[in-house]
Amino acid sequence: MSQRPLSTATTAATAATIHSSRLGSIRVRVAVAVVFVSLLLVGATDALHLRYQLQQRLQAFDADLRALPQLYAQPLARSLVDAASSDAGPSEPSDTTRQLLGKVQARPGIIGVELDMGNGSRLSLGDFSTASRADMRQIDFKLGPPAADGALVRVVAQPEALQYMFWREQLPAVLWRDLILVLLLSLVLVIVLDRMLLRPLKALRRLASHADAFDPTLPPPEPEPQQPNELARISHSITRAQQSLWLQLQEEQGRAELLRLEVGRQQDALRSAEQSLAQKNLELGRLSRVDELTGLANRREFDEGLRREFKRAQRQRGHLALAVLDLDHFKSFNERYGVAAGDAVLTRFAQLLSVRFKRDTDLVARLGGEEFVALLPGFGLGVTQGLLEQLREDLRELQLPHEGSVNGQVLTVSIGLAAYSPAHPYLSPQALMQAADEALYIAKHAGRDRLSLAASSGHPEPRQG
Numbered sequence: 001m002s003q004r005p006l007s008t009a010t011t012a013a014t015a016a017t018i019h020s021s022r023l024g025s026i027r028v029r030v031a032v033a034v035v036f037v038s039l040l041l042v043g044a045t046d047a048l049h050l051r052y053q054l055q056q057r058l059q060a061f062d063a064d065l066r067a068l069p070q071l072y073a074q075p076l077a078r079s080l081v082d083a084a085s086s087d088a089g090p091s092e093p094s095d096t097t098r099q100l101l102g103k104v105q106a107r108p109g110i111i112g113v114e115l116d117m118g119n120g121s122r123l124s125l126g127d128f129s130t131a132s133r134a135d136m137r138q139i140d141f142k143l144g145p146p147a148a149d150g151a152l153v154r155v156v157a158q159p160e161a162l163q164y165m166f167w168r169e170q171l172p173a174v175l176w177r178d179l180i181l182v183l184l185l186s187l188v189l190v191i192v193l194d195r196m197l198l199r200p201l202k203a204l205r206r207l208a209s210h211a212d213a214f215d216p217t218l219p220p221p222e223p224e225p226q227q228p229n230e231l232a233r234i235s236h237s238i239t240r241a242q243q244s245l246w247l248q249l250q251e252e253q254g255r256a257e258l259l260r261l262e263v264g265r266q267q268d269a270l271r272s273a274e275q276s277l278a279q280k281n282l283e284l285g286r287l288s289r290v291d292e293l294t295g296l297a298n299r300r301e302f303d304e305g306l307r308r309e310f311k312r313a314q315r316q317r318g319h320l321a322l323a324v325l326d327l328d329h330f331k332s333f334n335e336r337y338g339v340a341a342g343d344a345v346l347t348r349f350a351q352l353l354s355v356r357f358k359r360d361t362d363l364v365a366r367l368g369g370e371e372f373v374a375l376l377p378g379f380g381l382g383v384t385q386g387l388l389e390q391l392r393e394d395l396r397e398l399q400l401p402h403e404g405s406v407n408g409q410v411l412t413v414s415i416g417l418a419a420y421s422p423a424h425p426y427l428s429p430q431a432l433m434q435a436a437d438e439a440l441y442i443a444k445h446a447g448r449d450r451l452s453l454a455a456s457s458g459h460p461e462p463r464q465g
């Protein structure tokens with residue numbers, strides 16, 4: 001968590017660096033574009049202006065050319081008349097004539113002037129070698145009668161020279177002026193663009209980078225200083241939204257934490273309830289199979305064991321001994337010594353049974369009241385009889401007083417014993433149980449405190465202990 005603000009800040013700083021370098025290159029490009037546009041504007045304006053001026057010059061030049069006959073026809077005619085009356089004669093042009101023609105030739109754009117005096121004499125000033133070119137202009141005018149009848153003046157002009165002169169005059173000044181104008185215009189445009197476009201663009205990009213790095217799980221950043229109004233409003237809106245989201249997130253996180261704690265508590269309670277339920281189920285299972293007073297197996301457990309071991313004995317053609325044990329005159333014991341003492345005796349007798357028959361396969365159970373059973377897989381009548389006699393001896397040794405007993409002194413027990421074997425196979429568990437019960441019945445009726453064997457023939461044999 002602690003690295004997140006750092007990485008976000010780094011990202012924002014990197015983005016700002018990239019943006020500022022991009023912005024720098026944009027500035028250069030804008031400046032170049034502005035200079036180019038200024039150059040174009042100023043150049044185009046001046047080109048139009050110079051072209052207009054040149055046209056004016058050419059028009060004026062044409063007008064001057066057309067005005068030459070009016071200006072020079074008279075003076076030239078007069079100079080010829082004067083020359084005719086001079087000593088040199090009409091065939092030689094006078095100095096005045098030369099001067100007048102020189103004036104004409106000296107006019108800008110005029111490359112040559114020729115006077116054909118009509119008497120075979122000619123006077124040429126300037127260069128006529130290029131007179132045949134298409135852009136040449138030629139004006140011929142006659143020096144009218146009577147003074148110079150037949151004299152002709154030919155003026156050859158070249159506007160190109162005039163244009164060349166025009167450009168040579170104008171261009172340096174125009175170029176300097178344009179340069180200054182371009183610089184000034186570029187400066188103004190760059191300043192205006194920077195203020196109106198680049199700065200808002202820069203602020204917008206910074207805003208965009210903040211929007212990119214927007215994370216409602218972080219505290220909102222400080223507002224940007226000196227932003228244009230609209231951008232400041234957008235920036236403040238984003239900051240406000242972020243603040244609101246952040247607060248909501250804090251609340252939600254608080255609520256989520258409480259819910260997590262509550263869920264944890266409920267899960268703990270559920271776990272302990274499940275454990276308690278499992279224990280109770282175990283206990284229930286145990287209780288359903290165990291006699292509560294003595295801790296021995298109960299009748300249900302015994303019935304299952306009897307069925308199981310009987311089938312095994314049948315299957316394996318083995319031995320299975322079953323003894324039913326009943327304390328004698330227990331009713332009178334309860335009456336004399338109390339039920340609690342009776343319970344203690346039942347418990348003590350159960351312990352004797354458990355000690356005596358302690359193999360894993362032995363099953364000792366209390367069927368109810370003062371009646372017990374011992375199911376002994378693998379034992380025949382002989383071995384079991386010996387063990388039961390030892391048990392009766394164990395009981396005698398305990399010397400549990402019972403004045404109402406058979407012998408008027410101690411508690412005794414009667415036992416009925418039956419055993420399944422291949423030689424004496426009973427047909428069912430019930431038949432085996434019934435045989436043991438019958439043997440017990442015989443033992444009781446024979447005077448109690450004894451063991452009675454069930455005979456396979458159905459005639460149990462009581463034995464005096």
Ligand SMILES: Nc1nc2c(ncn2[C@@H]2O[C@H](COP(=O)(O)OP(=O)(O)OP(=O)(O)O)[C@@H](O)[C@H]2O)c(=O)[nH]1
Nearest residue numbers: 326327328329330331332334339340342343369370
């Ligand atoms: N203390 C105690 N007495 C029980 C318990 N269950 C049964 N009894 C008593 O055991 C006595 C059994 O009496 P009976 O069935 O008449 O048999 P008995 O008096 O032993 O006579 P015989 O079996 O013929 O020798 C009854 O008085 C029952 O109340 C028990 O869990 N605890």
